[in-house]
Amino acid sequence: MILYSYWRSTTSYRVRVALNLKGISYETRPVNLVAHEQNAPDYVKLNPIQGVPTMVTDAGDTLIQSLALLEYLDETQPEPPLLPSDPVPRARVRGAAQTIAMEIHPINNLKVLSYLKDRLDHSQDEAVDWMRHWMTEGFTAFEAQIDSGTPFSFGETPTMADICLAGQMINARRWGLDTSPFPRLVQIDTACRALAAFRDAEPENQPDATPL
Amino acid sequence: MILYSYWRSTTSYRVRVALNLKGISYETRPVNLVAHEQNAPDYVKLNPIQGVPTMVTDAGDTLIQSLALLEYLDETQPEPPLLPSDPVPRARVRGAAQTIAMEIHPINNLKVLSYLKDRLDHSQDEAVDWMRHWMTEGFTAFEAQIDSGTPFSFGETPTMADICLAGQMINARRWGLDTSPFPRLVQIDTACRALAAFRDAEPENQPDATPL
Numbered sequence: 001m002i003l004y005s006y007w008r009s010t011t012s013y014r015v016r017v018a019l020n021l022k023g024i025s026y027e028t029r030p031v032n033l034v035a036h037e038q039n040a041p042d043y044v045k046l047n048p049i050q051g052v053p054t055m056v057t058d059a060g061d062t063l064i065q066s067l068a069l070l071e072y073l074d075e076t077q078p079e080p081p082l083l084p085s086d087p088v089p090r091a092r093v094r095g096a097a098q099t100i101a102m103e104i105h106p107i108n109n110l111k112v113l114s115y116l117k118d119r120l121d122h123s124q125d126e127a128v129d130w131m132r133h134w135m136t137e138g139f140t141a142f143e144a145q146i147d148s149g150t151p152f153s154f155g156e157t158p159t160m161a162d163i164c165l166a167g168q169m170i171n172a173r174r175w176g177l178d179t180s181p182f183p184r185l186v187q188i189d190t191a192c193r194a195l196a197a198f199r200d201a202e203p204e205n206q207p208d209a210t211p212l
Numbered sequence: 213m214i215l216y217s218y219w220r221s222t223t224s225y226r227v228r229v230a231l232n233l234k235g236i237s238y239e240t241r242p243v244n245l246v247a248h249e250q251n252a253p254d255y256v257k258l259n260p261i262q263g264v265p266t267m268v269t270d271a272g273d274t275l276i277q278s279l280a281l282l283e284y285l286d287e288t289q290p291e292p293p294l295l296p297s298d299p300v301p302r303a304r305v306r307g308a309a310q311t312i313a314m315e316i317h318p319i320n321n322l323k324v325l326s327y328l329k330d331r332l333d334h335s336q337d338e339a340v341d342w343m344r345h346w347m348t349e350g351f352t353a354f355e356a357q358i359d360s361g362t363p364f365s366f367g368e369t370p371t372m373a374d375i376c377l378a379g380q381m382i383n384a385r386r387w388g389l390d391t392s393p394f395p396r397l398v399q400i401d402t403a404c405r406a407l408a409a410f411r412d413a414e415p416e417n418q419p420d421a422t423p424l
């Protein structure tokens with residue numbers, strides 16, 4: 001498996017965690033988003049969204065969109081599962097995962113921040129306020145959907161919901177969001193980061209990580 | 213089945229189309245987003261994202277997030293399928309659907325536009341430019357992922373990708389996007405709108421549609 005990935009991309013992180021959880025070895029091909037490598041014509045042929053991640057299977061199939069990749073991995077390598085087996089719990093986990101993946105991440109994406117700063121002339125402080133706003137709203141909605149008193153968001157083992165949450169918590173720390181209003185989410189994130197599959201996927205543990 | 217829906221919501225539209233395609237009858241409970249009914253405490257208990265759609269199954273399970281609902285419907289009522297059966301084509305359809313659902317819709321959502329206009333003091337013209345920008349980028353990326361020469365985005369029958377596309381085309385028309393650079397997408401949208409399942413789901417055919 002080949003994964004086109006950027007160390008700080010939390011959508012790349014989601015797929016790195018899933019690959020690690022399932023014990024699938026992969027080769028990282030770094031795409032430097034800050035250097036605009038995602039806009040290079042050869043890369044756009046692989047990923048017309050001009051983003052990361054992009055996964056190339058051993059059979060040579062090129063697949064994009066992080067949540068589609070998680071579903072693909074769960075269908076082709078079912079153990080350990082990233083979703084429960086029954087339709088209602090599956091819908092609950094997907095709904096929570098999508099609360100991060102639809103209500104927070106796309107609005108806080110690098111390209112959206114560039115539009116806000118470069119085209120609409122907003123300051124870095126205004127961009128950070130924007131990011132924290134959507135994180136606070138999304139985390140509040142996420143917390144209301146999950147189980148209480150379990151190690152992970154839904155039960156005893158990590159699911160797609162935890163993978164999306166842990167990725168967003170990386171951004172929360174990076175952008176200085178006060179996470180103290182969300183003790184349950186901090187607790188789940190801590191449980192995730194205790195697992196090697198999550199730790200090995202963290203930005204600073206990637207081959208393209210750059211000292212700041 | 214009960215569907216909390218707003219006539220103009222294209223995420224509600226996605227679920228209305230899927231229910232219609234699968235022949236599942238449902239009761240519409242309108243949630244007027246403009247009147248902020250999505251923020252009413254009783255509704256927030258059902259849908260902590262404070263949006264639509266929300267689906268309540270016949271067994272009384274409350275489920276949220278439109279793409280999670282499409283997956284649920286496909287798992288519990290498999291015919292006609294909204295996804296192909298093999299993992300790679302499934303990932304391709306999901307990737308295209310998510311190109312609409314992640315790269316366009318969340319960034320153009322009503323709550324994001326409110327932030328742009330009310331908190332960042334942008335004009336309606338600036339908001340419309342913003343919307344058209346993300347639609348143009350997303351449609352370009354969508355078009356690069358789909359089949360050519362088929363009635364629908366992937367093959368002979370509508371999938372999740374077409375459902376997401378047709379919903380976004382409603383917004384494209386509403387916000388005056390020039391769709392002539394996307395003849396393939398216009399053609400697929402026309403094929404969708406020729407089907408009663410799509411037509412019956414259109415905003416103007418909803419019980420809460422309001423004359424403008």
